[in-house]
Amino acid sequence: EDQVTQSPEALRLQEGESSSLNCSYTVSGLRGLFWYRQDPGKGPEFLFTLYSAGEEKEKERLKATLTKKESFLHITAPKPEDSATYLCALRGSGGSYIPTFGRGTSLIVHP
Amino acid sequence: DAGITQSPRHKVTETGTPVTLRCHQTENHRYMYWYRQDPGHGLRLIHYSYGVKDTDKGEVSDGYSVSRSKTEDFLLTLESATSSQTSVYFCAISDTSGATTDTQYFGPGTRLTVL
Numbered sequence: 001e002d003q004v005t006q007s008p009e010a011l012r013l014q015e016g017e018s019s020s021l022n023c024s025y026t027v028s029g030l031r032g033l034f035w036y037r038q039d040p041g042k043g044p045e046f047l048f049t050l051y052s053a054g055e056e057k058e059k060e061r062l063k064a065t066l067t068k069k070e071s072f073l074h075i076t077a078p079k080p081e082d083s084a085t086y087l088c089a090l091r092g093s094g095g096s097y098i099p100t101f102g103r104g105t106s107l108i109v110h111p
Numbered sequence: 112d113a114g115i116t117q118s119p120r121h122k123v124t125e126t127g128t129p130v131t132l133r134c135h136q137t138e139n140h141r142y143m144y145w146y147r148q149d150p151g152h153g154l155r156l157i158h159y160s161y162g163v164k165d166t167d168k169g170e171v172s173d174g175y176s177v178s179r180s181k182t183e184d185f186l187l188t189l190e191s192a193t194s195s196q197t198s199v200y201f202c203a204i205s206d207t208s209g210a211t212t213d214t215q216y217f218g219p220g221t222r223l224t225v226l
Contacts, residue, residue: 032213043201043217044154087154091213098169099215103153 002027002092006102013109016077021086021105024070029093033071035064036087038104044087047073078109114138115218117202123224130189132221134202136182142205143185144215145169145177147198154201160185192225199223 003026013019025033032051036044048057050066057064061082063074073086089101114137124130134143144159146169156169158177166177174196176188189196202218 034214036217041220043220046214046216049214089215098156098159099213101154 002090002094002100004088004090004100004102006086006088006105008105009103010106011108013075013078013107015079015109015111018074018076018078020075021073021107022070023073023088023102025088025090026069027090027092027100031091031093033066034089034091034099035071035073036089038085038087047086075107078107080109080111083107083109115202115204115216117200117218117221119221120219121222123226124192125226126193127191130192130223130225132187132189132200132202132223134185134187134218136185136204138204138206138216139182140204140206140216141182142207143179144203144205145175145185145187146201146203147171147196148201148220149198157187157200189223192223194225197223197225 005024007022032049034049035047037047038044048064053066053068055066061076065072085104085106087104089099091099116135118133142161145157146154148154155171157171157175158166158169160166160179163179178186200221203215205213205215
């Protein structure tokens with residue numbers, strides 16, 4: 001069974017204080033690992049898809065990396081507008097097309 | 112942004128009444144999903160569809176039914192709403208080819224309150 005665990009559950013940062021969110025996983029053959037951002041009252045917004053270990057993707061202050069056991073979402077010099085819940089999900093190479101989601105990390109960036 | 116709309120965006124209903132939520136996409140994606148999101152539970156899959164008239168159950172399907180008569184529309188019906196179905200419902204779409212293979216795109220959500 002595919003499993004996704006995100007840590008920490010909540011993170012408070014000062015503006016400009018860089019940090020990383022963790023997504024550890026177990027899967028029988030990774031088809032894709034996904035990062036989403038969700039603002040209160042809105043649907044998850046797609047950020048990145050990573051397909052293989054060693055892959056990295058960047059968007060503004062966010063950088064996602066992938067190893068065989070975990071993915072990190074690095075946030076460099078965050079701003080208050082980066083405050084949101086960040087969700088990690090994966091899809092294994094088994095027969096199901098259903099992704100497995102983590103519970104998310106709630107990030108608050110204080111000015 | 113992926114072309115996904117959900118209607119209604121907010122609904123208040125009474126216990127025992129039927130409720131239908133609609134998801135409409137303009138991306139021609141093959142897969143469509145219904146999730147509910149509740150505090151402490153995260154996103155939970157209710158039903159999904161892998162083509163017109165092809166649907167299957169997710170982990171929390173009891174009390175819900177779905178229909179997909181056209182590629183662009185996926186309906187979620189609560190046959191007899193209960194207070195435990197008070198939640199925020201999200202529709203998502205994905206495809207199995209192209210640059211964004213398997214990536215899900217989510218709609219804006221429907222907030223449902225069952226009194």
